[in-house]
Amino acid sequence: MTDLNNASADYLAPVNTQTWVNGRHNVRCVKVIHETWDVKTFCFMAQQPVMFFFKPGQFVTLELDIDNKQVMRSYTISSSPSVPYSFSITVKKVPGGEVSNWLHENMKVGTELAVHGPVGQFNCIDFPAEKVLLLSGGVGITPLMSMARWWFDTNAEVDMTFIHSARSPRDVIYSRELDHMAARLDNFGLYLIVERMENGLPWQGYRGYLDEAKLDMISPDFMEREIFCCGPEPYMRAVKKLLKDRGFDMSHYHEESFGSTPVSVVEDAIELAEVAQAEADAVSQEDLLRVEFEESGKSVQIAAGETLHNAAAKLDLMIPKACGMGICGTCKVMIKSGETQMDHNGGITDEDVEAGYVLSCCTVAKSDVVIEY
Secondary structure (H helix, E strand, O other): OHHHHHHHHHHOOHHHOEEOOOEEEEEEEEEEEEEEOOEEEEEEEEOOOEEOOOOOOOEEEEEEEEOOEEEEEEEEEOOOOOOOOOEEEEEEOOOOOHHHHHHHHHOOOOOEEEEEEEEOOOOOOOOOOOEEEEEEEHHHHHHHHHHHHHHHHOOOOOEEEEEEEEOOHHHOOOHHHHHHHHHHOOOEEEEEEEOOOOOOOOOOOEEOOOOHHHHHHHOOOHHHOEEEEEOOHHHHHHHHHHHHHOOOOHHHEEEOOOOOOOHHHHHHHHHHHHHHHHHHHHOOHHHOEEEEEOOOOEEEEEOOOOEHHHHHHHOOOOOOOOOOOOOOOOOEEEEEEOOEEEOOOOOOOHHHHHHOEEEHHHEEEOOOEEEEO
16 A cells, blocks of 8 residues: 555656646546436546646547547536646537547547647636626536536635526436535525426426526526526527626626537638639739748648648648637647738637747738748
8 A cells, every 4th residue: 555655646746747738638538427318527637647727618629530530629628627637528429429429439448549728718717706607508517517616626705606407307417516516605506497307307496498587586696797608509699698688798798609610600611712712723923922841841832811721731731620710729830930810719828829829720821931840
């Protein structure tokens, strides 16, 4: 037993411990938890001791090998940085979902993979408040659970009202832990709403959907609270409409915007690609810009308006990418020289920008550019 204790002490010794920073990290799965009939939590640790500090609400991007194809997918961290030597994601098995089904069927204790992150502007650290209202639907509970766990573990003097909506009683994720938190904290109000009942399952909570009447009943002072919301798009649209109709100051409303690429964005991208191709056919050689990838020793000429990620693809250089919208932060690269313009959606920190990093999926060259890749 003494040897085991010494080994553990050596592993967690501060001198041997690194701190997590945005980038690519190798981790292994150390625990799989069955939350509900179609939801699992996967817990990860680094191969070497790493303290996983992040802002509750942020997400990571998994780098997976599925059927000999590299697949990137982003998931919110559901654990709290108050438990620093590991982090967790909670995944709902979606019918036909390539990654969620693979994770449920193949991710086991001991499985190794790479993750990118953490990133994300949706978090509770950047928007401190004495009173908060947490609104979640379905598996959208994960970032809000990270926040609630953080406040719970740190004994924060934050007045929390947590309203979670689920399809049925058996679909309530983290039900036992939520009950535990509510029972131990005077400043934690828990309210569950289910859309429908199921035979044989008792239920004493609310039924139906979150509406104006339920909101007034549960949180009559919601106008005074900082609101954090995450769930399916229809849920968030309904919440925003409800709040706007009541005159809520939306500068105090925050939502998790990461998700699948909207159809409108895909259609716009296709149309823009067609326009870009037509313009490229007409561009003269003098108007092309040179993009050089320093470590790879390759370079290519591109038209103004083409992204750096597109330039890499022309050279068969695979810069990892998950969202293509400047949200996930996976495609970060360092600019060594040249002028660029980036239009991102929160997937990169101000510190990284100051250091010279950009997200290649949403950055265009404004001059000849040299990239460290």
